[in-house]
Amino acid sequence: MSLLNLPDRPGPAPRTRGPVPHGQLDQIAPTPLQEELWQRMRSLSGVYLAPTHVPYPEARAIHLAPEFGTGPDDAFIRHSREFAHQHPPQDGSVHLTLPPAAKKHVTDLGWGIPHPIQNTLLLFGPRDRDEIEVAWQILLASYAYARGRAHE
Template sequence: MFTLNLPDRPGPGPRTRGPVPHGQLDQIAPTPLQEELWQRMRSLSGVYLAPTHVPYPEARAIHLAPEFGTGPDDAFIRQSREFAHQHPPQDGSLHMTLPPDVKKLVTEAGWGIPHPIQNTQLVFGPRDRDEIEVVWQILLRAYDYARGRIS
């Protein structure tokens, strides 16, 4: 059993836009933190880089090779192998697929909001070193979900 203990995200949530494109408008993650998070994302076992399956072509997406990804259909975006993407630097947020209980935790703790029309969760970009670790833990739950390790 994988647990996720999320601290409450400090301060008010950022302004967002959407549903298409769905993203973050302020409290933007510093570019070095965005890049660090991206490097971590792309280094996960079984992950490959490919274009996103959503109408935000500047987003950088990670997909999971079939032999690694045995999660349920809703662990992937639009019947693809994509389970997460990071928006461009002027936004810095991420979308990822998460199990319903994790989505609820993320929303209640103020780390993100559900996408209004897709099965993904918008997770706000990390504003500092502490927050990158929290966002990373949330991303690892998306990875575990896509791998079929949690439901």
């Protein structure tokens, strides 16, 4: 699966809040799926864990070491090395960066919404096994963007 052949997200979009904090209010991902996604995120080569650069201190953030590639400035959150963070279990969504065309494509398919004041996309938390695979493909596209590469 690649971003080009992602399916439409079934059902209505979850309710959200924001802009600060920006997050998901319903259709919350089951905690085991949130944890699986987090374990995948933190296992990417060149990724290190550090506090998020946004005012959501409970979020868990991944950053990319400079030697693993340098994407454009908007591949990172607030001029840092952070390219994605996962919100706490009561929310379960993920903010991440994507190239503009990819962000529009993911939004058009219903998998997330752009942040109203930052360069990120709010990726809705996965509700089941199929959705975790879609979320993972979107996260891999964010990772590739941060690395300065096309989606691998």
